[in-house]
Ligand SMILES: Cc1ncc(C[n+]2csc(CCOP(=O)(O)OP(=O)(O)O)c2C)c(N)n1
Ligand code: SF4
Ligand code: SF4
Ligand code: SF4
């Protein structure tokens with residue numbers, strides 16, 4: 344099945360753990376980590392990476408611009 | 422199955438931080454609307470390719486240090502006086518894209534005279550107005566925009582309109598002035614709202630490029646620290662309580 348796959352890269356040290364990306368993601372990919380960065384924030388990460396479509400909603404709402412979004416056409420599955 | 426490592430490659434990048442934003446980490450609280458709006462202005466400047474033609478005016482308020490974050494030329498105004506300084510800059514350098522960035526305490530309280538008269542004169546400037554209904558920087562005091570009944574540090578039992586007057590819908594007043602061309606009220610709480618707000622900022626900058634007069638964009642915003650809510654709850658509170666008083670949409674233009 345041809346489908347779009349995506350992935351995000353969070354700048355962990357600059358993430359403030361606000362959680363706005365978590366609620367903006369339509370496919371519930373993102374969660375806040377139990378671990379903290381050096382500032383003590385529970386940073387965002389892909390908990391369910393296979394559900395990411397690369398829609399960039401998380402990036403759009405991130406107040407600190409710390410999410411890079413990548414997207415590929417996954418093509419027909421072999 | 423495509424692996425994450427095969428997706429995270431330069432050629433697949435579809436969204437990243439604007440090049441107009443500097444590497445400095447915003448001093449704003451986690452989840453603060455100021456950061457989203459800074460990013461949208463940066464994206465518009467980048468897409469219009471006007472980095473060397475933009476002069477920004479920063480206010481007094483939480484965004485006082487905005488000049489650290491967008492790599493354009495800046496002037497720092499005294500509290501509330503950003504529209505007066507923007508007037509001077511745009512008259513001296515009429516071919517520049519001049520914008521003032523102001524909070525609600527800055528714009529609708531101490532700077533009421535400056536904003537009304539700059540808009541009434543139709544100065545060729547963009548005003549970005551961050552209305553979070555509170556004085557964020559100084560500890561969450563009541564602002565002219567604070568909602569009726571809304572608790573703040575100086576109205577702990579909620580704003581009493583008999584004592585403090587009604588929430589000031591300054592954007593509605595500004596839309597009445599013949600000098601303003603485009604007046605709109607936006608928000609940045611959802612991906613759709615962020616996209617819309619960016620379109621509004623783009624339109625405002627394009628209009629100023631045509632020397633069409635004053636462009637005014639209110640962004641109904643959150644101050645989750647001042648409101649004493651989590652960033653996510655603050656957005657919900659804003660939708661429920663701020664939007665009925667400050668409804669989104671174009672007021673003019
Ligand atoms: C002349 C003067 N009066 C008062 C202050 C104190 N002061 C600093 S910021 C501020 C209000 C900021 O509120 P707002 O413009 O809404 O910005 P926010 O922090 O909410 O973004 C005040 C009253 C000051 N710095 N200068
Ligand atoms: S929106 Fe940005 S700063 Fe907030 S948790 Fe997500 S990645 Fe971190
Ligand atoms: S790109 Fe879209 S699907 Fe992927 S994590 Fe971000 S919001 Fe979720
Ligand atoms: S005090 Fe309010 S306006 Fe200021 S940075 Fe914090 S959340 Fe933003």
Ligand SMILES: [Mg+2]
Pocket residue numbers: 524525526551552553554555556557564
């Ligand atoms: Mg304010």
